[in-house]
Amino acid sequence: MNVLRWWWGLLLAFALLALLRIFLPLPFANEIIIFSIYTMGCNFLLGRVGYISFGQPAYLAVGAYATAFYLYYFGTNAYIGILIGVVAGIGVSFAIGLFFVRLRGDYFALVNLALAVIIYYLMQKVLADITHGDNGLWFLTNLASTPVLDISRPDQFFIFAFLVAFVIWAFYKYIDDSIFGACCLATKINEDKLRFLGYSSFKIRLFAFVIANTTTALAGAMYAVYLGFVSPEITSPSRAADPVVVTILGGLGTLYGPIVGSIAFTGMKDLVSKVIGNWELIVGFLLVFVMLAGEKGIWGTVEPLLKKMFSRASVPAGVGDGGVKSR
Amino acid sequence: MTNNDDVLTVSGLNVAYGESKVLFDVGMNVRSGQVVACVGRNGAGKSTLLKSIAGFLKPTSGSISSGTTNLIGKPAYVIAGMGIKYIPQDKKVFSDLTVRENLELGSYATKDYNWDQVTDYFPKLTQLMDRKAGYLSGGERQMLMIGRAILGRPKLLLIDEPTEGLAPSIVMHLKDVFRELSKKTALVIVEQNLPLVCAISNKVYALKEGRVMAELTDREPVRPEMCEKYL
Numbered sequence: 226m227n228v229l230r231w232w233w234g235l236l237l238a239f240a241l242l243a244l245l246r247i248f249l250p251l252p253f254a255n256e257i258i259i260f261s262i263y264t265m266g267c268n269f270l271l272g273r274v275g276y277i278s279f280g281q282p283a284y285l286a287v288g289a290y291a292t293a294f295y296l297y298y299f300g301t302n303a304y305i306g307i308l309i310g311v312v313a314g315i316g317v318s319f320a321i322g323l324f325f326v327r328l329r330g331d332y333f334a335l336v337n338l339a340l341a342v343i344i345y346y347l348m349q350k351v352l353a354d355i356t357h358g359d360n361g362l363w364f365l366t367n368l369a370s371t372p373v374l375d376i377s378r379p380d381q382f383f384i385f386a387f388l389v390a391f392v393i394w395a396f397y398k399y400i401d402d403s404i405f406g407a408c409c410l411a412t413k414i415n416e417d418k419l420r421f422l423g424y425s426s427f428k429i430r431l432f433a434f435v436i437a438n439t440t441t442a443l444a445g446a447m448y449a450v451y452l453g454f455v456s457p458e459i460t461s462p463s464r465a466a467d468p469v470v471v472t473i474l475g476g477l478g479t480l481y482g483p484i485v486g487s488i489a490f491t492g493m494k495d496l497v498s499k500v501i502g503n504w505e506l507i508v509g510f511l512l513v514f515v516m517l518a519g520e521k522g523i524w525g526t527v528e529p530l531l532k533k534m535f536s537r538a539s540v541p542a543g544v545g546d547g548g549v550k551s552r
Numbered sequence: 553m554t555n556n557d558d559v560l561t562v563s564g565l566n567v568a569y570g571e572s573k574v575l576f577d578v579g580m581n582v583r584s585g586q587v588v589a590c591v592g593r594n595g596a597g598k599s600t601l602l603k604s605i606a607g608f609l610k611p612t613s614g615s616i617s618s619g620t621t622n623l624i625g626k627p628a629y630v631i632a633g634m635g636i637k638y639i640p641q642d643k644k645v646f647s648d649l650t651v652r653e654n655l656e657l658g659s660y661a662t663k664d665y666n667w668d669q670v671t672d673y674f675p676k677l678t679q680l681m682d683r684k685a686g687y688l689s690g691g692e693r694q695m696l697m698i699g700r701a702i703l704g705r706p707k708l709l710l711i712d713e714p715t716e717g718l719a720p721s722i723v724m725h726l727k728d729v730f731r732e733l734s735k736k737t738a739l740v741i742v743e744q745n746l747p748l749v750c751a752i753s754n755k756v757y758a759l760k761e762g763r764v765m766a767e768l769t770d771r772e773p774v775r776p777e778m779c780e781k782y783l
Contacts, residue, residue: 404660409652411646417608418646421639422700423632423661 241488243387251379257491258386259447260471262393264483266440267468269397272478273406274433275413277330279465280337283344284438286460287317288445290348290356293455297362298355301369303376307446314442315435322434326427340461349457356457365453381452389447390484393440398480400436409433441468470508474515476522485524558619559584559708559738560605560636565614567597567604574600576762577614580740582708582755587730587739589749592759596604598637598742599641601759602710605740606638607631617710633661637701641713641742643693647686654685654696655703662704670699673729692721715745728749755777 246254263285270276291313292306300306325336348356350527356362376382400406408429411419416426449455467490475486492510498504515522560582567575575597582588590598605616607628616623623631632638634721646654655677659665671678674695680688685696694714701709714730715723723745730739730752743749749756758766 404656405637407649407657409646411657414646414648415644416630418640418644419657420608421606421626421632421637422658423629423704424657425627425629 235236241484245488251383253495254492255379255383255386255451256495257487258383258390259444259451260487261448261484262386262390262493263441263444263467264308264471264475264487265397266437266444268472268475268478268483269400269409269440270433270437271469271472272482273401273409273413274430274437276326276430276434277334277469278337279334279402279469280339280341280469281438281441282316282460282462282465283341284314284441285445285448286341286344286455286457287457288314288346288409288442289455290362290445291442292446292449293362293364294355296364296367296449302366302371303368303450304371306450308445309445310449311439311443314439314445318435318438318442319431322431326430326434338462338465341460341465345460345462349458359456359458361454361456361458363454368450368453376450379451385452386447389443393443394480394484402482405429405432411425421543470512472522474508474512474522476524476526476528479522479524479528481528482522482524485527488524489523558617559586560740561615561617562601563615564606565601565604565616566612567600567609568612573612574762575604575611578759578762578764580756580757580764582740584707584738585734586683586754587734587741587752589753590592590740590742590759591744591746591749591756595761596759597762598759599712600762602638602712602740602742605631606636606710608638630718635704635707636710637706637708638710639697639701639712639714641716642688643717645685645688645693645695645696648684650661650682650684651688651696652681654700658700658703669702673702673732676697689782691718694718694722694726698726700711702733702737706737710742711739711741713742713744715743715748723748 245257263281266284267278267281270278283354288310292310295309296303296306321340325333325340329338349358370377374381374385376385400409408419408424411424412426412429419426419429445459448459471486471490472482473486474489475482475484491509493504493507493511497507501507518526558581560580562578562580565575565578565580566573577678578597578601579780580588580601587763590601600609600639604611605623607623607630611624614624618634618636621634623634623636626634628638646657649657655667655670659667677691677695677699680692688696698709698711698714714726718726727748730741733739734752741749741753754769756766757764758768
């Protein structure tokens with residue numbers, strides 16, 4: 226019997242997050258959870274579908290600004306604000322995906338980066354009349370108390386964010402185990418073969434793109450509500466590689482990778498920066514180390530060790546008797 | 553002349569890779585229940601012909617139809633959805649997915665979850681269900697690819713070099729499988745193994761340098777020596 230079932234990992238990951246809440250400052254814990262959600266989308270896109278995107282801040286900004294526009298100009302309910310951010314994420318990623326998912330590899334990565342640059346300048350310059358340019362939109366004082374959990378308060382926002390992260394995680398777990406998840410992986414491995422079976426790989430890629438970037442927009446909407454402020458800095462091209470770095474750092478394509486990577490990344494950013502000025506240098510060295518150690522990331526390295534500890538090795542009979550692994 | 557009984561009719565087919573023309577006025581006709589083989593040397597255009605039928609290559613001219621439906625211009629996944637399945641020669645499967653997941657992909661696309669038909673032909677797959685396809689041997693992968701393709705009861709299977717690099721015992725097994733399959737579906741097989749071709753085929757098209765040089769039909773038994781001159 227495999228003792229390390231998936232819910233053990235889930236419990237471990239979220240117990241770690243709960244511990245963080247006890248031992249670490251609330252803003253830090255909140256940032257880790259939102260960053261985990263941000264990275265889950267990128268992890269799905271990169272690990273499951275094989276798309277590397279340096280434009281994730283663009284979709285983060287879509288969610289954040291849609292929420293901010295509502296909360297600054299129209300309403301005060303943060304739940305509705307987040308919902309608007311998610312709907313905007315679906316709409317924008319679907320419209321853009323129709324064109325972008327036709328691309329692959331370097332072109333896809335760069336066209337997304339170009340989108341992040343476009344949105345950055347749209348928010349900073351072109352739409353400055355409504356976005357207030359670099360000054361950003363401040364709406365913290367506009368936020369009204371919300372029922373059940375008052376997410377205008379940071380301590381209750383933590384619980385809300387924790388629950389949302391849990392639901393998103395479970396959603397991706399469900400996708401991983403579904404036919405759609407298998408189709409996504411199949412497009413990454415061999416798109417042509419999928420067409421032989423009668424699947425439209427374009428539709429699969431588009432759907433995956435919308436799911437991933439809507440998750441990113443949700444993270445943006447939550448950032449907006451949590452901070453009560455949005456500026457063009459959220460879509461800064463200089464931060465475009467962050468989710469990709471965290472995905473690889475945590476463990477590409479693994480379900481716990483985004484959480485572990487977010488803890489490591491945000492931890493280094495917030496804690497190490499108090500001791501060492503150039504924290505990016507540490508992240509850079511760590512990433513080089515992770516790559517050289519086998520490209521598995523932190524969770525990808527730890528997981529087999531935990532499995533060894535908690536369960537008997539269950540190698541299928543015949544593996545290694547001449548079967549050659551290939552793609 | 554297209555007949556409603558024809559599963560596949562190819563006529564005057566010309567295909568090119570860029571400036572390089574590969575097929576010249578190729579014609580082919582397959583009826584339901586027929587096993588049709590394509591033989592020829594490497595580079596004769598056999599695989600190109602199958603890829604063109606499967607919708608992976610766009611012909612420069614000519615026609616490809618199934619019954620009364622024109623296949624030219626249709627995307628590969630639509631043609632597969634019509635029951636014309638292509639099994640490529642590279643034996644590459646979805647290596648990170650298990651055998652079960654590979655079959656589920658076939659089932660979900662066709663809504664055919666009757667895996668007994670697959671395991672009846674290939675009982676070995678039953679023991680391999682939870683193994684990642686990347687760890688299968690060449691013969692096992694071929695079984696998986698054929699098994700996945702027969703889900704949904706296709707009307708035509710396009711099989712590219714199915715016995716290439718396989719052990720003689722597996723080739724014998726595949727020969728029996730193709731015989732059985734031909735009772736339910738038409739087969740077009742690109743193959744260089746002449747004894748196999750002669751044992752199972754009703755009709756053989758011999759291709760040379762992109763042209764059909766001969767059409768050997770079952771009016772008389774197809775013998776290896778009749779095909780050898782084209783290899």
